[in-house]
Amino acid sequence: xxxxxxxxxxxxxxxxxxxxxxxxxxxxxxxxxxxxxxxxxxxxxxxxxxxxxxxxxxxxxxxxxxxxxxxxxxxxxxxxxxxxxxxxxxxxxxxxxxxxxxxxxxxxxxxxxxxxxxxxxxxxxxxxxxxxxxxxxxxxxxxxxxxxxxxxxxxxxxxxxxxxxxxxxxxxxxxxxxxxxxxxxxxxxxxxxxxxxxxxxxxxxxxxxxxxxxxxxxxxxxxxxxxxxxxxxxxxxxxxxxxxxxxxxxxxxxxxxxxxxxxxxxxxxxxxxxxxxxxxxxxxxxxxxxxxxxxxxxxxxxxxxxxxxxxxxxxxxxxxxxxxxxxxxxxxxxxxxxxxxxxxxxxxxxxxxxxxxxxxxxxxxxxxxxxxxxxxxxxxxxxxxxxxxxxxxxxxxxxxxxxxxxxxxxxxxxxxxxxxxxxxxxxxxxxxxxxxxxxxxxxxxxxxxxxxxxxxxxxx
RNA sequence: GGCGAGUUAGCAAAGCGGUUAUGCAGUGGACUGCAACUCCAUAUAGACCGGUUCGACUCCGGUACUCGCCUCCA
Numbered sequence: 001x002x003x004x005x006x007x008x009x010x011x012x013x014x015x016x017x018x019x020x021x022x023x024x025x026x027x028x029x030x031x032x033x034x035x036x037x038x039x040x041x042x043x044x045x046x047x048x049x050x051x052x053x054x055x056x057x058x059x060x061x062x063x064x065x066x067x068x069x070x071x072x073x074x075x076x077x078x079x080x081x082x083x084x085x086x087x088x089x090x091x092x093x094x095x096x097x098x099x100x101x102x103x104x105x106x107x108x109x110x111x112x113x114x115x116x117x118x119x120x121x122x123x124x125x126x127x128x129x130x131x132x133x134x135x136x137x138x139x140x141x142x143x144x145x146x147x148x149x150x151x152x153x154x155x156x157x158x159x160x161x162x163x164x165x166x167x168x169x170x171x172x173x174x175x176x177x178x179x180x181x182x183x184x185x186x187x188x189x190x191x192x193x194x195x196x197x198x199x200x201x202x203x204x205x206x207x208x209x210x211x212x213x214x215x216x217x218x219x220x221x222x223x224x225x226x227x228x229x230x231x232x233x234x235x236x237x238x239x240x241x242x243x244x245x246x247x248x249x250x251x252x253x254x255x256x257x258x259x260x261x262x263x264x265x266x267x268x269x270x271x272x273x274x275x276x277x278x279x280x281x282x283x284x285x286x287x288x289x290x291x292x293x294x295x296x297x298x299x300x301x302x303x304x305x306x307x308x309x310x311x312x313x314x315x316x317x318x319x320x321x322x323x324x325x326x327x328x329x330x331x332x333x334x335x336x337x338x339x340x341x342x343x344x345x346x347x348x349x350x351x352x353x354x355x356x357x358x359x360x361x362x363x364x365x366x367x368x369x370x371x372x373x374x375x376x377x378x379x380x381x382x383x384x385x386x387x388x389x390x391x392x393x394x395x396x397x398x399x400x401x402x403x404x405x406x407x408x409x410x411x412x413x414x415x416x417x418x419x420x421x422x423x424x425x426x427x428x429x430x431x432x433x434x435x436x437x438x439x440x441x442x443x444x445x446x447x448x449x450x451x452x453x454x455x456x457x458x459x460x
Numbered sequence: 461g462g463c464g465a466g467u468u469a470g471c472a473a474a475g476c477g478g479u480u481a482u483g484c485a486g487u488g489g490a491c492u493g494c495a496a497c498u499c500c501a502u503a504u505a506g507a508c509c510g511g512u513u514c515g516a517c518u519c520c521g522g523u524a525c526u527c528g529c530c531u532c533c534a
Contacts, residue, residue, distance in 0.1 A: 039533085040534050041534090043534045071532095156529070157463050157529090162463080162530080168531090205532090228529080229534065230534065231529070232529060233530090264526075268532095268534085269532080269533055296473060297474080301527070307471075315472095315482095322498095324497090349475090352474070354483095355475065355482080357483080358481055358482035359481090365498095371498085372498090433493085433494090434494070449496075459496095
């Protein structure tokens with residue numbers, strides 16, 4: 001029985017999709033004006049695990065992850081670069097796809113861009129105006145009348161009166177109330193624009209998700225996810241827009257990933273303390289980065305550090321080492337073990353990946369012991385390790401390839417050295433054998449003697 | 461100030477009202493020519509103060525501290 005923590009109700013709930021056997025999920029994606037950082041990676045990987053697991057449970061999942069391809073930051077950056085905003089966004093979308101692919105994130109079923117849904121957004125804005133939830137004061141902007149919507153604050157736990165205190169109205173704005181937010185933004189000189197009943201302009205940020213969610217998944221859908229900082233105001237505003245316009249519950253289950261921190265502070269663009277996925281991938285294998293991201297529960301904050309990445313590498317290495325040399329082709333996974341059962345129990349408890357990994361390590365110890373009793377049972381256990389790892393998006397690489405990766409050493413030379421050591425050992429010249437091993441170790445190559453001979457890997 | 465989350469062994473990170481989380485690191489041992497891998501054993505926990513209970517890391521209350529949101533941010 002799958003349970004998911006719902007931000008809206010602040011508790012774990014038994015998950016029950018609207019249509020039996022189907023899950024419709026929308027996750028807020030990227031604003032494409034720069035490279036993705038590790039915080040983005042966490043959202044990508046967390047919801048990738050959710051998708052993989054739901055599919056493994058037999059649900060037909062429709063996963064939509066939008067792209068914000070027009071907004072103030074994009075326009076600003078494009079101007080700084082002296083390029084059109086579309087040139088910038090196209091480039092960044094390609095970079096994002098590259099990064100997410102490296103991290104083993106499966107592509108979503110749909111990836112709608114804001115600029116492709118301008119008409120739908122305008123329709124929704126018109127509806128909101130008709131119903132009295134929005135107004136166009138005549139300066140080219142359209143605003144949402146926050147006080148008109150009863151449920152405002154229900155997701156983030158905000159109280160209107162308290163929000164009021166800090167709210168301000170910008171100089172060019174004509175809001176009735178400081179809390180009102182923009183649905184349509186009149187274009188200034190030189191800015192990209194679309195024609196509209198309220199003048200040339202572009203959509204506000206929040207309306208795109210309301211419009212695209214409706215178009216891609218319907219007026220009410222099962223899961224809406226995103227990063228921790230989107231809870232307010234973004235998701236709160238989405239609820240206000242969609243529920244006012246459609247007159248229906250927007251989303252049943254709201255899921256938010258935890259923040260990625262650096263030195264115990266949130267990693268964010270505004271603090272400037274972020275690491276891009278790109279730069280982290282230069283130092284660590286992508287699967288290690290992914291392992292790091294799933295090594296704590298998706299809602300917990302996670303601290304980015306060299307140490308934690310290093311440890312993720314060592315841990316993943318242990319898992320791969322267990323699979324090393326096993327021929328899993330066509331091998332049916334061992335069924336009926338408590339490991340499999342406990343792994344699923346962990347995942348069904350709000351996608352508890354650290355606990356699931358704990359079970360995987362116990363299974364691996366069992367497998368390592370089973371190897372001594374012959375290949376057959378070990379392979380079946382290995383197939384189970386690989387199957388369960390697949391639900392997390394790890395352990396699908398060739399173990400040998402993983403263990404040998406990350407070094408910059410000529411394999412022919414290594415094999416030559418191994419032969420040299422073998423000869424020295426045969427001649428009982430252990431000093432020479434050790435010298436050869438140390439020479440390899442100096443290059444990061446670690447030798448492992450097995451019954452079948454000597455293998456090697458790159459030391460982490 | 462308002463709202464929310466958290467504080468677990470050297471480090472990371474889970475579950476659980478009574479019985480080993482798990483991984484890394486440490487210690488002892490097996491294996492090995494010696495190592496590595498692997499296996500076995502083992503020490504080190506539950507911020508603080510109260511309460512409930514036969515029994516609390518786990519439930520309740522309070523205190524301290526940390527973090528997040530309240531402004532663009534995944």
